[in-house]
Amino acid sequence: MANTIQPPLPDGKWKPRIVAFFCNWCTYTAADLAGVSRMKHAANVRIIRLMCSGRVDPQFIIAALTKGADAVLIGGCHPNDCHYSEGNYKCLRRNQMLKRMLADMGIEPERVRLEWISAAEGEKVKRVINELVETISRLGPLGIPQKFEEWDREMSELTRQMSKQQEAVDGGETPVAVKTEVIHV
Amino acid sequence: MKPIVPKKHEPIRIGFYICHCGTNIAGMVDVEAVAKYIGTLPNVAVSRHYKYMCSDPGQELIQQDIRETHLNRIVVAACSPQLHEHTFRMATAAGGLNPYHFQMVNVREHDSWVHTDRVEATRKAMALARAAVMRVPHHKPLEVKKVAINPNVLIVGGGIGGIHAALTLANAGKMVYLVEKEPTIGGHMAKFDKTFPTLDCAMCVLSPKMAAVGSHPNIHLWTYSEVAKVDGYVGNFKVSVRRKERYILEDLCTGCQECVNACVFKEPKFQDEFNLGLGKRKPIYLPFPQAIPPVTLIDPEVCLNFKRGRNPDGSHTVSDKCKKTCVEACGDRKAIDFKQQEEIKEITVGTIIMATGFQIFDAKRTPYYGYGIYPNVYNALEIERLINASGPTEGELVMRNGQSPKKVAIVHCVGSRDENTNRWCSRVCCLYSLKLAHLIKEHTEAEVYNFYIDMRTPGKSMEEFYNRVAEEGMHLIRGRVADVYPDPNDGTTGRLVVQAEDTLTNKILKIPVDMVVLSVGLEPHPEAENLRRMFNLSCSSEGWFLERHPKLAPVNTFTDGIFLAGCCQGPKDIPDTVAQAGAAAAEALALIDKGHIEQEPNTAYILAEECSGCKSCIPLCPYTAIAFDETKKKAIINEALCKGCGTCVASCPSGSIVQNLFEDAEIFSEIDGVLAD
Amino acid sequence: MIAPFEPAVVDKATTLETLLETPAGKRMMTCIQCGTCAGTCPYGEHMDFSPRLVINMLRGGFIDEVIKSDSLLRCVSCYACMAKCPRGIRLTDVLLPMVKEQVLVTQSAMPAEFQKSLENMHRYGNPMGESPRKRAAWTATAGTKIPLIAEVNREVDVLWFVDSYMSFYARGQDNGRATARLFNALGVDFAILGNEEKSAGECGQVTWESGLFESLAEYNVKLFNKYKFQRLVTGDAHAYNAFHFRYPMYGLTQPAEHTAQFFARHLDQLKPRLTRPLNLTVTYHDACCLGRAVGSYDEPRALLQAIPGVKLVEMVHNRVNSLCCGGGGGGMWLDTYYKQKGMERLSERRVKEAIATGADVLAVSCPYEISRFEDALKVIPHDKPIVVRDVAELLADSLAS
Amino acid sequence: MNLYVLLKMVPDTVEELNVATDGKSLDSEFLRFKLDDPDEHALEQALLLKEKHGGKVTVVALDAPEVDEVLFTALAKGADRAVKILVNQSGLGTVAAARVLADYFASASDKITSDTLVLPGSQAIDDLEGELAPSLAAALNLPFVGVVSGVTLAKEQAVVTKEFAGGLRGEFEVALPAVLGIQSAEKPPRYVPVAKVRAVMKSAKIETVDHTPPDRLIRLELDRMYKPEAAGRAQMLEGAPEGIADKLVEVLANNSVI
Structure with a gap:
């Protein structure tokens, strides 16, 4: 479905796209406060509201990155201040694990940022968003969907070649020479 | 509550509405373009933009569309859901749909108000709206949960704010627990001499209210007590209160003070807290004559009956060194109990009012004003006590050297409007400084110099008061004092020079004075941070308790059922504190009289057929809402205990926990939606 | 106490014209005209344009009038206004130097003594106009070998920047010799730059001469990069x-x-070596650049209190409220000019407070103060003798010989 | 006004001067050069005249070490042009230098006009006779006044103040064009901020003029250079200040001074 929707806007040069998961009690409210206080900041972050940072499933982060986000921002209450006692700790623990995983996948650690922002810290929302946009602008696009497309293309090409070989074998013709590498262990 | 399964094969028909909010949104977001674009998306049946969606015609528009074009999902892009989500859910319901078939998009606080590029802001609005449009088909009809409310109220802090709120609620027939950490209620107001602008006597207006609290049948007054623990939620808070040992049995003491007279210490010799150390008291004492409750207490640090040591459990060790003349004097009343121990009281209340007040700025933090260095430098509260007829000098304004000052400098804005200490204006200092100027002149006929930055006298009768004091012949100098130092031309009398630029004449003034009064500002109570944690509140960056909305919810907090009164929320004067205390009481009453609380149906439930019985969710729940059914080997969620954080949902390895309003499918669609451009 | 100043001051490319665009400049827009700066300024009463008025003239677009006046010649860069400013406005190290620089560019006549010192600093790398070839000559009298970094030819722990007063001025050299003894007592691996060193140029920066400061800073930094060392002391x-x-x-x-900070950090090692009791009552004068500028009030006091027999007493104005000796911001070379204008020498005001404490020693931690206070003591009558000593000198006196 | 200031570099006596091993010149190892003091005053006088009457100030110097910085500084102070004549000043006698300068003025681009004043310093530490200015005047056939400490301009003439011994002053009227040897300007030489000099170094250019040095014959031959011998009459007193004071009184008494 994603490919069928195109907003009627002029296509400019690449700008970071960031998905944010903010907890309802602290960071979402802080973002509201930034709004009420008219603290101008970069327009690259799209906020999704959850009740608690503890609700942030690592799959949400992976989904966002694979769907084309260049970074993910998670905002929760400060330690000790969680509206639900300790959801933010749970989030922190998961985040640590996820970061290791993402590092293995070659995704820069800066692309997933966890911040504790209280309801009073509108200024911090502004600062963190601006900082993150700057960092990601420097890192450049993550481009996982494009990579997927590339891999898909390679895969189908490979499949095509394989089936072509198979056809050749089946047809009794000389097989196409396929270069094989000998790997010495 | 089990979700109602939506009718299968019902085609989704979404109504999308974007609000101009005057120019608040339309000024930065091309709302017409957003509406046009959303109209092209699948499932969208109606897409409109309208000037004010929250207005009656705006809401009527939604209802009409539901009726006429058979919409079954509604998305409104407007302000923050914190403000109007409820409004539009009600409009959705009024149109005949389940109110949870609605989703709100925040394009004001998170978009038009914080961005400066119209193209970017419009693009973002489209993305956010698209996410909601992609999310809302997954919405299920849900029901609001109702929970009964406990009618009792806890009020924390017994200053004028707490007193007024307590009386209001008690008079309305509600049971109030008033917890105060000092041995008496009264707070700062009890220490003031006169109040501005009317110059009426603070204690004269306060003491009847204090007495009413003390005798009210609906008020449990617990002084010398502190809240130790808070659990639970609106309607049903469980609170532990620590009642500290005062070594006097409150119920038996009549307040006759014969024990005080009989104490082996013939003269008071210990620093008197109520008079800020300017007066003296005995080890057994009543904080001040009108104290409520009129019950004495014993200071174990100085009383001879205590060895001034502590037992392993922290209680004071008792000695037999003293003749115990106090016990003798008390006689058959037997109100003195040296073995008394602190007590923990458990109470259940439905609502809480915080009225914990403020502390005055410690002027030692601005060392160049010489507080704590030169004996003739005082803070304003000390002056209140010195000019008070029941104060340590019985109302005679004399300095520590016994002399009456002939020239007095009053320094405004000490610990206010200062990046190095406190940034905010403390709001009351200008007026109390003028009041003190008037009172000092009245008491001593001294020359009084007021050094101010800006004279701030808003409020009813305040400017008139300023005029009156100015006419009395005060020196009003516009300039912040830069230095206070001993007069180099005067060796011994302790006279000080106050140095400042008179900014209206461009002259540097060096005025020798006998006494310097520092108009110290108001700052958050030192316990505010602990209380905030305990009660799950937020504080502003300055440390004041944060109100839910600065304009429209000034006494509410982000925690339902907890309200704010007085200076714990920010500096204010007595009338404003009383007004806010009344408002907090009314908010509490409104909740209590409704009888029940409506809870968001965002609780979680388990799809039993998919649960593998791994138990990993069970320890994660802070409310012990998840149990394990040993027979079926499945987890079960008690929805009455679930508060809807969703932590268990995120951690379930088999994806068998679902959170209403925040289902995986809903959030994944939202992620797809924000990124689909 | 007073909030510490952030080390990032302002971009070095900032000019008076672009100032209000910078974060430091924007803070000036919040000035509430309270006059604390003027009230605390040691020469505030001698300025037609006090710092408060300078800000208002700048905001109002009348700064040219300020530049035409010689008010800002009276600023001794003592940081008092900045330390007490309730708005945290960077007066001493941003606004006033920029205005002063414009005064310098605009006014053709400078006080002669001052002009000479700036010219000397530029040509010879020291304000006295001494031969740069003789900069390291004092080391011959140090009583110990002072290694030159060019000769040791390896990385050292401490590069000791001696600077001009301790190199050329006889009483300053006392401090140099004391410091060398202390370094040796602590076994510090140190070296000096010797004749290659040029004045650090601070007075160029806070005075008016950003160009002079830049040329000296560029020169010295190039020199630092030539050698390897861990820290600069x-x-x-x-x-x-x-x-x-x-x-x-x-x-x-680095x-x-x-x-003072370095020795305080090594006080545990130093203290056992301080065995000779001095039996002196000492009062300490907070140098503006060490006290108000960075908040090092405690380190020198801790050092003094570590000396056996030293009793520390405080002057009326101390720590953040200390009175400037009048030597900063070019004041060192403006005494004649101040006298012509009928202004009190600030060093005289300060020694009066020192005398009033009854102390035997006025301890200092800035080389300007030795000469300034010794000169002031010559003209301010006092019954009990009082001498001026650097903290390092007192420490070295207390070392077992 | 067309004002020419002639700048000459002289050894900086802040550094100790040593005689080279040939016994006929200064040891150049640590020798640095600076602008001659009266020349600095000449420049200041020219700038003051320009500020008062308008016109153009050109500074002219022979090639010498560190001369570029001096020329840039002059430009930063307000001179309009800086000219360096590519003849090495070293070893060229004063009279020969005057010849070179005279040739420069005779060259096509810099004609002496009716409102020209040429302002050399009246002397230099290595030219105490002050020969340069009169030699140049003679070569250019212009009137000359030396040891000038003030200049005012009237129609086609300059009124100059000249100092004499014993505090006497004389006022002279000189028809323009003229050569004036400047002893001191009316005000002390101005300060120029280093930033301004650095900016000028980036933006301005020094004009150079090629020139053939004149005949060797008018060069001076130096036979011997040496330091004066110490007379040995000084007596150094050592000790604490009080002790020195006592000894000093004794010495003065012994020598019948007191």
Whole structure:
């Protein structure tokens, strides 16, 4: 479905796209406060509201990155201040694990940022968003969907070649020479 | 509550509405373009933009569309859901749909108000709206949960704010627990001499209210007590209160003070807290004559009956060194109990009012004003006590050297409007400084110099008061004092020079004075941070308790059922504190009289057929809402205990926990939606 | 106490014209005209344009009038206004130097003594106009070998920046010799730059001569880059001020410390060596560049209190409220000019407070103060003798010989 | 006004001067050069005249070490042009230098006009006779006044103040064009901020003029250079200040001074 929707806007040069998961009690409210206080900041972050940072499933982060986000921002209450006692700790623990995983996948650690922002810290929302946009602008696009497309293309090409070989074998013709590498262990 | 399964094969028909909010949104977001674009998306049946969606015609528009074009999902892009989500859910319901078939998009606080590029802001609005449009088909009809409310109220802090709120609620027939950490209620107001602008006597207006609290049948007054623990939620808070040992049995003491007279210490010799150390008291004492409750207490640090040591459990060790003349004097009343121990009281209340007040700025933090260095430098509260007829000098304004000052400098804005200490204006200092100027002149006929930055006298009768004091012949100098130092031309009398630029004449003034009064500002109570944690509140960056909305919810907090009164929320004067205390009481009453609380149906439930019985969710729940059914080997969620954080949902390895309003499918669609451009 | 100043001052390319665009400049827009700056300024009453008025003239677009006046010649860069400013406005190290620089560009006549010292600093790398070839000559009298970094030819722990007063001025050399003894007592691996060194140029920066400061800073940083060392230590409070705040903008990467900070950090090792009791009552004068500028009030006092027999007493104005000796911001070379204008020498005001404490010693941690206070004591009558000593000198006196 | 200031570099006596091993010149190892003091005053006088009457100030110097910085500084102070004549000043006698300068003025681009004043310093530490200015005047056939400490301009003439011994002053009227040897300007030489000099170094250019040095014959031959011998009459007193004071009184008494 994603490919069928195109907003009627002029296509400019690449700008970071960031998905944010903010907890309802602290960071979402802080973002509201930034709004009420008219603290101008970069327009690259799209906020999704959850009740608690503890609700942030690592799959949400992976989904966002694979769907084309260049970074993910998670905002929760400060330690000790969680509206639900300790959801933010749970989030922190998961985040640590996820970061290791993402590092293995070659995704820069800066692309997933966890911040504790209280309801009073509108200024911090502004600062963190601006900082993150700057960092990601420097890192450049993550481009996982494009990579997927590339891999898909390679895969189908490979499949095509394989089936072509198979056809050749089946047809009794000389097989196409396929270069094989000998790997010495 | 089990979700109602939506009718299968019902085609989704979404109504999308974007609000101009005057120019608040339309000024930065091309709302017409957003509406046009959303109209092209699948499932969208109606897409409109309208000037004010929250207005009656705006809401009527939604209802009409539901009726006429058979919409079954509604998305409104407007302000923050914190403000109007409820409004539009009600409009959705009024149109005949389940109110949870609605989703709100925040394009004001998170978009038009914080961005400066119209193209970017419009693009973002489209993305956010698209996410909601992609999310809302997954919405299920849900029901609001109702929970009964406990009618009792806890009020924390017994200053004028707490007193007024307590009386209001008690008079309305509600049971109030008033917890105060000092041995008496009264707070700062009890220490003031006169109040501005009317110059009426603070204690004269306060003491009847204090007495009413003390005798009210609906008020449990617990002084010398502190809240130790808070659990639970609106309607049903469980609170532990620590009642500290005062070594006097409150119920038996009549307040006759014969024990005080009989104490082996013939003269008071210990620093008197109520008079800020300017007066003296005995080890057994009543904080001040009108104290409520009129019950004495014993200071174990100085009383001879205590060895001034502590037992392993922290209680004071008792000695037999003293003749115990106090016990003798008390006689058959037997109100003195040296073995008394602190007590923990458990109470259940439905609502809480915080009225914990403020502390005055410690002027030692601005060392160049010489507080704590030169004996003739005082803070304003000390002056209140010195000019008070029941104060340590019985109302005679004399300095520590016994002399009456002939020239007095009053320094405004000490610990206010200062990046190095406190940034905010403390709001009351200008007026109390003028009041003190008037009172000092009245008491001593001294020359009084007021050094101010800006004279701030808003409020009813305040400017008139300023005029009156100015006419009395005060020196009003516009300039912040830069230095206070001993007069180099005067060796011994302790006279000080106050140095400042008179900014209206461009002259540097060096005025020798006998006494310097520092108009110290108001700052958050030192316990505010602990209380905030305990009660799950937020504080502003300055440390004041944060109100839910600065304009429209000034006494509410982000925690339902907890309200704010007085200076714990920010500096204010007595009338404003009383007004806010009344408002907090009314908010509490409104909740209590409704009888029940409506809870968001965002609780979680388990799809039993998919649960593998791994138990990993069970320890994660802070409310012990998840149990394990040993027979079926499945987890079960008690929805009455679930508060809807969703932590268990995120951690379930088999994806068998679902959170209403925040289902995986809903959030994944939202992620797809924000990124689909 | 007073909030610490952030080390990032302002971009070095900022000019008076672009100032209001910078974060430091925008803070000026919040000035509430309370006059604390003027009230605390040691020469506030002699200024037609007090710092408060300068800000208002700048905001109102009338700064040219200020530049035509010689008010700002009276600023001794003592940081008092900045330390007490309730709005945290960077007066001493941003606004006033920029205005002063414009005064310098605009006014053709400068006080002669001052002009000479600036010319000397530019040509000879020291304000006295001494031969740069003789900069390291004092080391011959140090009683111990003072290694030159060019000769040791390896990385050293401490590069000791001696600077001009301790190199050329006889009483300053006492401090140099004391510092060398203390370094040796602690077994510090140190070296000096010798004749290659040029004045750190702090007075160029806070005075008016950004060009002079830049040429000196560029020269010294190039020199620093030539050698390997862990940290830069100097006994000159003004040099320290320059290294701490501004040299990093010109490429200094090593941390800089004042000797008082360095010795205080090593007090545990130093204390057992301080065995000779001095039996003196000492009052300590907070150098502006060490006290108000960076908040090092406790280190020198801790050092003094570590000396056996020393009793520390405080003057009326101390710590954040200390009175400037009048030597900063070019004041060192403006005494004649101030006298012509009928202004009290600030060093005289300060020694009166020192005398009033009844102390035997007025301890200092800035080389300017030795000469300034010794001169002031010559004209201010006092019954009980009082001498001026650097903290390092007193420490060295207390070392077992 | 067309004002020419002639700048000459002289050894900086802040550094100790040593005689080279040939016994006929200064040891150049640590020798640095600076602008001659009266020349600095000449420049200041020219700038003051320009500020008062308008016109153009050109500074002219022979090639010498560190001369570029001096020329740039002059430009930063307000001179309009800086000219360096590519003849090495070293070893060229004063009279020969005057010849070179005279040739420069005779060259096509810099004609002496009716409102020209040429302002050399009246002397230099290595030219105490002050020969340069009169030699140049003679070569250019212009009137000359030396040891000038003030200049005012009237129609086609200059009124100059000249100092004499014993505090006497004389006022002279000189028809323009003229050569004036400047002893001191009416005000002390101005300060120029280093930033301004650095900016000028980036933006301005020094004009150079090629020139053939004149005949060797008018060069001076130096036979011997040496330091004066110490007379040995000084007596150094050492000790604490009080002790020195006592000894000093004794010495003065012994020598019948007191």
